[in-house]
Amino acid sequence: MDYKQLSVVLLLVFLRHELVFSSSILRSHLCPKHQSTALLKFKQTFTIDTFDMCGLMLGQESYPKTSSWNLSKDCCLWDGVKCDEMSGHVIELDLGCSLLVGVIDSNSSLFQLSHLQRLNLSMNNFDGSQISPKFGRFSSMTHLDLSRSYFSGQIPSEISHLSKLHSLLLYTFYLNKLRLASHDFKSLLRNLTQLRELNLRSINISSTIPPIFSSHLTTLRLGWTGLYGIIPESIFHLPNLERLDLHHNDQLNGYFPKTKWNSSASLIELDLTDVNFSDTLPESLGNLTSLQSLTLQNCNLRGPIPESLSNLTHVESLYLGDNSLNGTIPSWIFSLPSLSLVYLSNNQFSGQLEDFKSNSLVWIYLQDNQLQGHLPTSIQNLVNLTTLDLSSNNFSGSVDVSFFSNLKYLLDLGLSYNRITLTNEDKVKSTLPESLEKLGLAACEVKEFEFLRSAKNLKELDLSNNKIQGRIPDWAWSNWEFSVSTLNLSHNMLTSMDSIPLQSLDTIDLRSNFLQGSLPIPAISTRYFFISENNLSGEIPSSLCNLMSLKMLVLAKNNLSGAIPQCLGNMSYILEVLDMHHNNLSGALPTTFSIESSLRSLNLHGNKLQGKIPRSLVNCKRLQVLDLGDNHLNDTFPMWLGTLPELQVLSLRSNKLHGSIQPSRVASLFPQLRIIDLSYNAFSGNLPTSLFQHLKAMRTIDPLTKSPSNGRDGYYQDSVVVVTKGLELEVVRILFLYTTIDLSSNKFGGHIPSVLGDLIALRVMNLSHNGLQGHIPSSLGNLSVVESLDLSFNQLSGEIPEQLASLTYLEFLRLSHNHLVGCIPIGRQFATFQNNSYDGNDGLRGFPVSEDCGSRKMPKRNNTTQVLNQESNSTFLSEFRKTIPMGYGSGLIIGLFIAYFMLSSRNSNWLSRITEELEYRIVMRRRKKKQQRGRQRRH
Numbered sequence: 001m002d003y004k005q006l007s008v009v010l011l012l013v014f015l016r017h018e019l020v021f022s023s024s025i026l027r028s029h030l031c032p033k034h035q036s037t038a039l040l041k042f043k044q045t046f047t048i049d050t051f052d053m054c055g056l057m058l059g060q061e062s063y064p065k066t067s068s069w070n071l072s073k074d075c076c077l078w079d080g081v082k083c084d085e086m087s088g089h090v091i092e093l094d095l096g097c098s099l100l101v102g103v104i105d106s107n108s109s110l111f112q113l114s115h116l117q118r119l120n121l122s123m124n125n126f127d128g129s130q131i132s133p134k135f136g137r138f139s140s141m142t143h144l145d146l147s148r149s150y151f152s153g154q155i156p157s158e159i160s161h162l163s164k165l166h167s168l169l170l171y172t173f174y175l176n177k178l179r180l181a182s183h184d185f186k187s188l189l190r191n192l193t194q195l196r197e198l199n200l201r202s203i204n205i206s207s208t209i210p211p212i213f214s215s216h217l218t219t220l221r222l223g224w225t226g227l228y229g230i231i232p233e234s235i236f237h238l239p240n241l242e243r244l245d246l247h248h249n250d251q252l253n254g255y256f257p258k259t260k261w262n263s264s265a266s267l268i269e270l271d272l273t274d275v276n277f278s279d280t281l282p283e284s285l286g287n288l289t290s291l292q293s294l295t296l297q298n299c300n301l302r303g304p305i306p307e308s309l310s311n312l313t314h315v316e317s318l319y320l321g322d323n324s325l326n327g328t329i330p331s332w333i334f335s336l337p338s339l340s341l342v343y344l345s346n347n348q349f350s351g352q353l354e355d356f357k358s359n360s361l362v363w364i365y366l367q368d369n370q371l372q373g374h375l376p377t378s379i380q381n382l383v384n385l386t387t388l389d390l391s392s393n394n395f396s397g398s399v400d401v402s403f404f405s406n407l408k409y410l411l412d413l414g415l416s417y418n419r420i421t422l423t424n425e426d427k428v429k430s431t432l433p434e435s436l437e438k439l440g441l442a443a444c445e446v447k448e449f450e451f452l453r454s455a456k457n458l459k460e461l462d463l464s465n466n467k468i469q470g471r472i473p474d475w476a477w478s479n480w481e482f483s484v485s486t487l488n489l490s491h492n493m494l495t496s497m498d499s500i501p502l503q504s505l506d507t508i509d510l511r512s513n514f515l516q517g518s519l520p521i522p523a524i525s526t527r528y529f530f531i532s533e534n535n536l537s538g539e540i541p542s543s544l545c546n547l548m549s550l551k552m553l554v555l556a557k558n559n560l561s562g563a564i565p566q567c568l569g570n571m572s573y574i575l576e577v578l579d580m581h582h583n584n585l586s587g588a589l590p591t592t593f594s595i596e597s598s599l600r601s602l603n604l605h606g607n608k609l610q611g612k613i614p615r616s617l618v619n620c621k622r623l624q625v626l627d628l629g630d631n632h633l634n635d636t637f638p639m640w641l642g643t644l645p646e647l648q649v650l651s652l653r654s655n656k657l658h659g660s661i662q663p664s665r666v667a668s669l670f671p672q673l674r675i676i677d678l679s680y681n682a683f684s685g686n687l688p689t690s691l692f693q694h695l696k697a698m699r700t701i702d703p704l705t706k707s708p709s710n711g712r713d714g715y716y717q718d719s720v721v722v723v724t725k726g727l728e729l730e731v732v733r734i735l736f737l738y739t740t741i742d743l744s745s746n747k748f749g750g751h752i753p754s755v756l757g758d759l760i761a762l763r764v765m766n767l768s769h770n771g772l773q774g775h776i777p778s779s780l781g782n783l784s785v786v787e788s789l790d791l792s793f794n795q796l797s798g799e800i801p802e803q804l805a806s807l808t809y810l811e812f813l814r815l816s817h818n819h820l821v822g823c824i825p826i827g828r829q830f831a832t833f834q835n836n837s838y839d840g841n842d843g844l845r846g847f848p849v850s851e852d853c854g855s856r857k858m859p860k861r862n863n864t865t866q867v868l869n870q871e872s873n874s875t876f877l878s879e880f881r882k883t884i885p886m887g888y889g890s891g892l893i894i895g896l897f898i899a900y901f902m903l904s905s906r907n908s909n910w911l912s913r914i915t916e917e918l919e920y921r922i923v924m925r926r927r928k929k930k931q932q933r934g935r936q937r938r939h
């Protein structure tokens, strides 16, 4: 080989070596060292979670991407890391669902990766750390996803420096954990002119909606953000908008665009749930021909569904529930070719249901309307149907169980509260679909269980308000043994139930049957147990105390006898409601109410309980209702109960309580008390002036006072017996309307303290049948809403104070059998009282007793009086004994849960809404109920 050759070879070798060398430089130094160091440092700030939130919520398993990161590989090849091919800078970091647990603070090495364009840290656990202002330094960032990762606190204003952002996702699972100042919200929408997608759901913004400067915007999600004011119409005109979601901003108002939305009709999803429109549905909605999902729930909409919606041929779900929409449900709805979910519940739709022509329907919710007629037979063609809820309408006629036998996927069927008679012609062949998990047949004239033979997967069964007699057959119990968790058989004619062999029971309602024999004890998983209004007898077995999860135990109105098991007191750690009123129980009360007690209602009225009021009740700090009336308790006044901060109702009437009510030095006593009934005891001494000086809740008239809280969606209603206007009434639902002091039929003496006039919220005051002396204090004229005032059968003397004439709500007045003298005052209400209000006094004159009272004239009974009467009657009397039709309510929530779950396989985006949806439904129901109550109060 000559020199030339050699040099060529050497050159080649060198070049090759150089080539290899430089390419190896290129490769090993693709990721600059400071970046891999930064990434490793970042990795080391976290531990790996054992709880897989993504798996649970998104059905997409998490795995720890950072675990495989180490220096044996170029960092550009690490899982979740992407580098720029030319510069080697890390430009993308995707650590969504990576099970990271730890804090990201401003010192985090993450912020050294200054070239990042895409950053996804969603679905990790950053442990409540704040979003650092340094996130605002990623000047090349186009996609930032910090959603659902347990960040908290104020979102830094620096985020709006990221002017290249296309996508900003900061939404959270938890309401109000993150806040965005309204001026930062404004600059965000002003500065981020490239934005395509913005999701700030559940972040507390509490602002109006500022102008939006990005015309590229396709997705805007601002649900649960506390927005208020009016939705700028320009939002509806954004040229590329596909998804608009402003749900659950109940301070937000809107006006629909009357003609045009955006010109390209690009909207695919519209969710304005809870936004107040106070309007009819506009024809122009029909222009949104790309729409797949239309959600306008609880938007204060009225009037009919416009014909133009028939043009929405792509619409897959239609949520228009909880409005006041009326008219018939147009037939074309059930022909929309893509529609899978229709939710029109809680409106005022009437008329008959037209035939179902689109077999794509999977979920149909039409409950709480005024629909009538027979069920259309075309329902049988909806072979993919999983949910059909038609409850609480006026549907009529008989429906045979075979009607549903084609619906092989049916999970949830609700026919309760119509005028439907369920029949079962073919008794041999059971025809209900085996898939059925939830069945609501309340008030469907059901007489027997036979038709349920094939339904072996039932989880929730409501057969309340039917005509089922006798006992539950063994085959039914064994069908239900491992599946049924909620069973409602209340208001039937069942006569015996020796045991309740259901292993997964959560709620059982057997109220108002003819059950005899001893108290059956359900499985230990049971949380809600209602068996009141039956004929059960014998003792309450202490095995009841094995029910470690029991929250409500309602055994009222039976014939149970013997002592209350002591161990029930120990259960008050979980137990919220213990109601055994009107039984035959004797012996002492349990004495072991635990510290940290959850008890909020204890009703033992109408038994034969003896002994003292147990001092351990002072542990029940959440107690709202305590009714021990009509027993044989022998004690002095339990002033110590005054420290219970939430006690609203205290009834100790008709016991053997005695002694004088002594002053107490405690600073605040009975702050929430609104009903105190000590009547028919043997209390003596002066009226308890020092007690009257407390009673804060009776000193203000607050139209917003709340009823004792109802658990389980209002399932349990507190009740208390109140004597008003001479009538004894069981007040069930409207305890919060009553403010009552009843000290009648005791041995109180002395004067009526004028401080009673400070209790201006009093509706009912009864001091009758005592030994009270002296004058009626003129301060009673301050009780401006008092409706019933009874001071009869005392030793009161002097004149009736003129001030009482101003009590315009007073409907019932008894001053009889005292030593009163002088003129009866003249006033609108006084014109309505009869002689018996004043009988048996020493010298009362004037109307109605006599005409003789100087120059004063009796006023005419004019219309005003009657109007006032009507008003106070209706605020009050009309409420008696009403109960909310007992619910099948919570079922809806679960139904939706299933609905969303089912949809998840098709559209995982929807599933991520589960938590909020659920929470929302619950809030909605409460609010709806509150509104109803408000309405009823106003009538």
Ligand SMILES: *[C@@H]1O[C@H](CO)[C@@H](O)[C@H](O)[C@H]1NC(C)=O
Residues within 6 Å of the ligand: 157, 160, 161, 162, 163, 187, 191
């Ligand atoms: C808008 O973005 C620019 C450039 O990124 C930045 O300098 C400015 O401070 C931002 N404005 C606000 C109000 O954040």
Ligand SMILES: *[C@@H]1O[C@H](CO)[C@@H](O)[C@H](O)[C@H]1NC(C)=O
Residues within 6 Å of the ligand: 258, 259, 260, 263, 283, 284, 285, 286, 287, 308
């Ligand atoms: C939208 O609908 C309204 C009413 O249905 C109609 O008058 C109008 O022409 C439509 N506009 C477009 C752009 O389709």
Ligand SMILES: *[C@@H]1O[C@H](CO)[C@@H](O)[C@H](O)[C@H]1NC(C)=O
Residues within 6 Å of the ligand: 286, 307, 308, 309, 310, 311
């Ligand atoms: C449906 O859309 C067509 C045009 O696409 C229009 O002519 C028709 O009036 C619309 N129907 C209704 C009921 O709005």
Ligand SMILES: *[C@@H]1O[C@H](CO)[C@@H](O)[C@H](O)[C@H]1NC(C)=O
Residues within 6 Å of the ligand: 302, 303, 304, 326, 327, 328
């Ligand atoms: C629908 O409600 C409106 C009031 O919002 C009423 O005027 C109209 O008569 C109702 N229509 C039907 C069909 O009930």
Ligand SMILES: *[C@@H]1O[C@H](CO)[C@@H](O)[C@H](O)[C@H]1NC(C)=O
Residues within 6 Å of the ligand: 359, 360, 383, 384
């Ligand atoms: C029922 O659902 C299946 C699976 O999604 C589908 O293939 C079938 O076409 C549906 N049936 C009807 C009648 O829509």
Ligand SMILES: *[C@@H]1O[C@H](CO)[C@@H](O)[C@H](O)[C@H]1NC(C)=O
Residues within 6 Å of the ligand: 634, 635, 656
């Ligand atoms: C109440 O109990 C005491 C003993 O503690 C007893 O002397 C008294 O007779 C009892 N009173 C009534 C009315 O039973």
